[in-house]
Amino acid sequence: MAMDSVPGSVGTSASFALRLGQAIFSSASLFFMSFGVGFYSYTAFCFLVTIMGLVIPWSFTLAILDGYSILVKCSIRQSGILLVIVIGDSVLSILTLAAASSTASIIDLLLRADGPFCPPRLCIRYQISAAMAFLSWLLTVASSLFNLWLLPALSH
Amino acid sequence: MAMDSVPGSVGTSASFALRLGQAIFSSASLFFMSFGVGFYSYTAFCFLVTIMGLVIPWSFTLAILDGYSILVKCSIRQSGILLVIVIGDSVLSILTLAAASSTASIIDLLLRADGPFCPPRLCIRYQISAAMAFLSWLLTVASSLFNLWLLPALSH
Numbered sequence: 001m002a003m004d005s006v007p008g009s010v011g012t013s014a015s016f017a018l019r020l021g022q023a024i025f026s027s028a029s030l031f032f033m034s035f036g037v038g039f040y041s042y043t044a045f046c047f048l049v050t051i052m053g054l055v056i057p058w059s060f061t062l063a064i065l066d067g068y069s070i071l072v073k074c075s076i077r078q079s080g081i082l083l084v085i086v087i088g089d090s091v092l093s094i095l096t097l098a099a100a101s102s103t104a105s106i107i108d109l110l111l112r113a114d115g116p117f118c119p120p121r122l123c124i125r126y127q128i129s130a131a132m133a134f135l136s137w138l139l140t141v142a143s144s145l146f147n148l149w150l151l152p153a154l155s156h
Numbered sequence: 157m158a159m160d161s162v163p164g165s166v167g168t169s170a171s172f173a174l175r176l177g178q179a180i181f182s183s184a185s186l187f188f189m190s191f192g193v194g195f196y197s198y199t200a201f202c203f204l205v206t207i208m209g210l211v212i213p214w215s216f217t218l219a220i221l222d223g224y225s226i227l228v229k230c231s232i233r234q235s236g237i238l239l240v241i242v243i244g245d246s247v248l249s250i251l252t253l254a255a256a257s258s259t260a261s262i263i264d265l266l267l268r269a270d271g272p273f274c275p276p277r278l279c280i281r282y283q284i285s286a287a288m289a290f291l292s293w294l295l296t297v298a299s300s301l302f303n304l305w306l307l308p309a310l311s312h
Contacts, residue, residue, distance in 0.1 A: 043268075044261035094253065101254035102261035105200035109262060112199075152308050 008146030010062075010085060011069040011076055015143065019063035022139045026055040026096075029132035032125045033103075044102035045126070048133060051099040055092055055136060079154045082147055089144035093137055100133035164302030166218075166241060167225035167232055171299065175219035178295045182211040182252075185288035188281045189259075200258035201282070204289060207255040211248055211292060235310045238303055245300035249293055256289035 007014040030052040033045060062085065069076050107126045110118035118126075163170040186208040189201060218241065225232050263282050266274035274282075 043264045047261075097250065097253055098257035101258045105203075105258035105262055106265060108199045109265060 008142065009077075009150040010082060010147060011066060013066075013070055015146070016063060016066040016070060018139050018143045018146075019059045019066055022059035022136050022143070023056055023063060025132045025136035025139065026052045026059065029129045029136060030056065032129035032132065035125065042106055044099070044106045048099040048103045048129070051092075051095045052133065052136075055096060055140070058088060058092060059140075077150070077154060079151070082151055082154060086144060086147045086151060089140055089147065093140040093144055096133060096137040096140060100130055100137055103130040103133065164298065165233075165306040166238060166303060167222060169222075169226055171302065172219060172222040172226060174295050174299045174302075175215045175222055178215035178292050178299070179212055179219055181288045181292035181295065182208045182215065185285045185292060186212065188285040188288065191281065198262055200255070200262045204255040204259045204285070207248075207251045208289065208292075211252060211296070214244060214248060215296075233306070233310060235307070238307055238310060242300060242303045242307060245296055245303065249296040249300055252289060252293040252296060256286055256293055259286040259289065 008018060009015060030049060033049055033052070065076060068074075103126065107118075107123065107130060110126075111123060164174060165171060186205060189205055189208070221232060224230075259282065263274075263279065263286060266282075267279060
C-alpha cells in the first residue's frame with residue numbers, strides 16, 4: 001500500500017503518462033530533425049537522431065508495460081526489474097541531455113554565422129527538435145527519480 | 157557506524173579527494189578555455205566559463221568542509237545540510253554536462269569547417285578544456301550519488 005502511494009513509479013497511470021510523453025516528444029524531435037535533409041552534416045545532429053532512436057523504443061516498451069500492468073492489475077514491481085529501469089532511465093537521460101545541449105549550441109552557432117549555413121525554414125525545425133529533446137529529457141529524469149525513490153522500499 | 161561505511165559521502169577522505177578533483181579539473185577547464193582569447197565569441201564557450209566559475213567555489217568550499225570535518229572529527233552530517241549538498245551537486249552536474257557537451261560539439265564543428273575558425277594551437281586548448289569539464293562532471297555525479305545513498309539513512 002505504501003508503495004502504491006508513489007505516483008510516477010512503474011505500474012501507475014502517472015508513469016504511463018510520463019512514458020507516453022517521452023515517446024511523443026522524442027518522436028517529434030526525431031521527426032523535425034530528420035525532415036531537414038542536412039542533418040547528417042553535423043555530428044551533434046546525428047548524435048541527437050541516434051539517441052532519439054534509442055529513447056523511442058525504450059519509452060514505448062515501458063509505456064506498454066505500464067498499460068499492461070494497469071489493465072490486468074498485475075504488479076511488475078520487482079527489485080531487479082526496477083533497478084534495470086532506473087539504470088536505463090539514468091543512462092538515457094544523460095545521453096538525451098548531452099545530445100539536446102549539443103544540438104542547441106550548434107543551432108546557436110549556425111544562427112550567428114553569416115552565410116547560407118542555416119536557412120530560416122530549416123533552423124526553425126532544428127530549434128523545435130532541440131526543444132522537444134529537452135522536454136523528453138525532463139520527463140525521463142522525472143521517471144528515473146520516481147523509480148529511484150521506490151527502490152530502497154523494495155530492496156528490503 | 158553504518159553511515160561511516162559509505163565512502164565518498166560528506167566528511168570522509170574519499171569525499172575530500174572527489175571535491176579536490178572537481179576543483180582541480182574545473183579550474184583546469186576554466187584556465188585552458190579563458191587563455192584562448194576568442195572564447196567570448198561562442199555562446200557555448202561563455203556558458204562553460206560561467207558554469208566552471210560556479211563549480212570551482214562550490215567544490216572548493218565543500219573540500220574545505222570535508223577537510224575540517226576530518227581534522228576535528230566533528231560530523232557535519234545533518235539531513236538538511238546533506239539535502240542541500242545533494243541538490244546543489246545534481247544541479248551543477250546537469251549544468252556541467254550541458255556545458256561540456258555544447259563545447260565539445262562546437263569544437264567538432266569548428267574542426268570540420270574550412271577556414272580560419274580554429275587555429276590548431278587554440279583548438280587543442282579548447283579540446284583539453286572540454287575534456288576537463290567532462291572529468292569534473294564525472295566526479296560531481298559520483299559525489300552526488302554517494303551523498304544521495306546516505307540520505308535515506310539520515311532521514312529516519
